[in-house]
Amino acid sequence: MSISFNFLQEAVNSKRLTLTEKTAQEAISPDETARIQANPLVKQELDINHQLSQRLIVATKNGNMLMQQNIKVKNWLDRALQSERNIKEQIAVLKGSLLLSRILYQQQQTLPSADELEDMTNRIADLRLEQFEINQQRDALFQSNAFVDKLEEGHTSEVNDEVHDALLQVVEMRRELLDQLNKQLGNQLMMAINLQINQQQLMSVSKNLKSILTQQIFWVNSNRPMGWDWLKAFPQTLKEQFSAMKITVNWQKAWPAVFIAFLAGLPLLLIAGLIRWRLKWLKAYQQKLAAAVGSLRNDSQLNTPKAILIDLIRALPVCLIILALGLILLTMQLNISDLLWAFSKKLALFWLVFGLCWKVLEKEGVAIRHFGMPTQLTSHWRLQIVRISLALLPLHFWSVVAELSPLNLMDDVLGQAVIFLNLLVITLLVWPLCRESWRDKESHGIRLVTVTILSIIPVALMVLTATGYFYTTLRLAGRWIETVYLVIIWNLLYQTVLRGLSVAARRIAWRRALARRQNLIKEGAEGAEPQEEPTIALEQINQQTLRITMLLMIALFGVMFWAIWSDLITVFSYLDSITLWHYNGSEAGAAVVKSVTMGSLLFAIIAAMVAWALIRNLPGLLEVLVLSRLNMRQGASYAITTILNYIIIAAGAMTVFGSLGVSWDKLQWLAAALSVGLGFWFTGDLR
DSSP states (O other): OHHHHHHHHHHHHHHHHHHHHHHHHHHHSOSOOHHHHTSHHHHHHHHHHHHHHHHHHHHHHHHHHHHHHHHHHHHHHHHHHHHHHHHHHHHHHHTTOHHHHHHHHHHHHTOOOGGGSOOOHHHHHHHHHHHHHHHHHHHTTSSHHHHHHHHHTTOTTTOOHHHHHHHHHHHHHHHHHHHHHHHHHHHHHHHHHHHHHHHHHHHHHHHHHHHHHHHHHHHSOOSOOSSHHHHHHHHHHHHHHHHHOOOOBOHHHHHHHHHHHHHHHHHHHHHHHHHHHTHHHHHHHHHHHHHTTTOTTTOOTTHHHHHHHHHHHHHHHHHHHHHHHHHHHHTTTBTTHHHHHHHHHHHHHHHHHHHHHHHHTSTTSHHHHTTOOOHHHHHHHHHHHHHHHHHHHHHHHHHHHHHHOGGGGTTOHHHHHHHHHHHHHHHHHHHHHHHHHHHOTTOOHHHHHHHHHHHHHHHHHHHHHHTTOHHHHHHHHHHHHHHHHHHHHHHHHHHHHHHHHHHHHHHHHHHHHHHHHHHHHHHHHHTOOOOOOOOOOHHHHHHHHHHHHHHHHHHHHHHHHHHHHHHHHGGGGGGGGSEEEEEEEEETTEEEEEEEEHHHHHHHHHHHHHHHHHHHHHHHHHHHHTGGGSOOOTTHHHHHHHHHHHHHHHHHHHHHHHHTTOOHHHHHHHHHHHHHHHHHHHHHHHO
């Protein structure tokens, strides 16, 4: 029925276009004699009619195209609505089945993209403006005699009765053309508005459908659990998987494309060669920067960033070669070219981060000369980086497979086994690093929490892989690796900031010493007794600057962390459907039974962590930024910061307990108890 409707619509469009062309032909070929048509004034007006007739034909064609787009988008919208209904039914019927994951993956591949839809806002505005101009021209032709008289002004020698009658016919035909053009533009405007409404509805339905699919795919098992049955079937399944693997090459398209690929990768290879050629100069300049460390005259805060930038440039050649190879493979028309290109981009970023760490930790490198790390410790960390980087490679590859072709994961027993063993190796490598961070007394609290969470994640991913949530494992693993990158870069930035503060502190101390010596010499020469002026303690300056800097760095870390995990935040709303326990509550005076979900528990944990971070940092920052600048009584700033701590504790406790199902009447008692305790303490402190 849809096909016959399309044929019918094409026939209607063709008929409409034929009638328009006929009208246009009549407009430019009136029944005048050749002598009258040769008149300059008549010829000029006929040319205007010809231009309008061409605009009418173009408007008819555009209207036909808009009609086709409307039909196509309406069909997409109907299919999307039907898919939404079908998916909800399939989720209810096939919940917990492997068939559900296959259906969801296939539905995800067929979702319409926003790139396929044209933004109609500007086009609608242009149509409104064009229709307004056409209406103005048409209104000017309602009094045709007056319009023709105005045309004939200044051409009295060329005008006679025949020319006057011909001009009246031309103007009458022009008014008919403008009427037709106005109708066509009105139809276009109506269809464009309808198309925009349908597109908005389609994107809304697609967004909702994508959210449902993302949540369900993330929380449905994509593979069989790794139990005894899985182990017994593993050899045969692995054999079948290897036999199904095929790499095809379209040599007819591949050979010409290889030359183009080499041309595309040539700039990357040239840049890599240039860096390799200037490597000795870069190392010499880096050694010069290292020699300036500790010198009051030559050392500066920019020396360390410059040295790190050189290490970054030194790590670039391998990254550029990887990208060049990826471009070549992309243009060779393999059936896995897109997969290899995506993996090459991931691998280039991977080498850039870990290659930078390797360069920073090398002998006589930035870590030793600038950050003052012991040589034995840097050697230990270099070895750990090599082990962890090699262990992350399989995880990188299969995470790319999960992003591009999740359907191939369903029967991938090889990947499931490799990733499980890979995560086991990563766990054995990461836990010692976590233990060392906890033993380090100088480790920052937020860094300790981050490292601990990053160490727990491989264990959780192992459990997910073993229970069949292979796709979920790979999606989380990709974000986990990017978070590891973030932690590495953040630690490097943190050490750079500490180094910059130490350089600034030494310079301030040196300038104060010089000023003190000059004052002593000056006052000694005048015979006056030397007097010391009150100055801010150097440790206080460093502490204030460090707190402000740490606040900015924590904010930067939070923004980047959100950027990494933002596309997966929506899947955690599925946790609201997992009920942990019920409790009795009240709404509008009526008793109701409420539930505490897994999402509520996760929210309580996050709220507790945020409250803990605020308790640790906010009062100190308030004292540094505000209270230290005010002239206050002794003990007043301490009282204010303590009250702020109590407020944060009360708000955090009420938020956490409220999300866990503690009723409001009990929370009121908790708030009252905290208020009474705070009042007794505050009264005693002021006394």
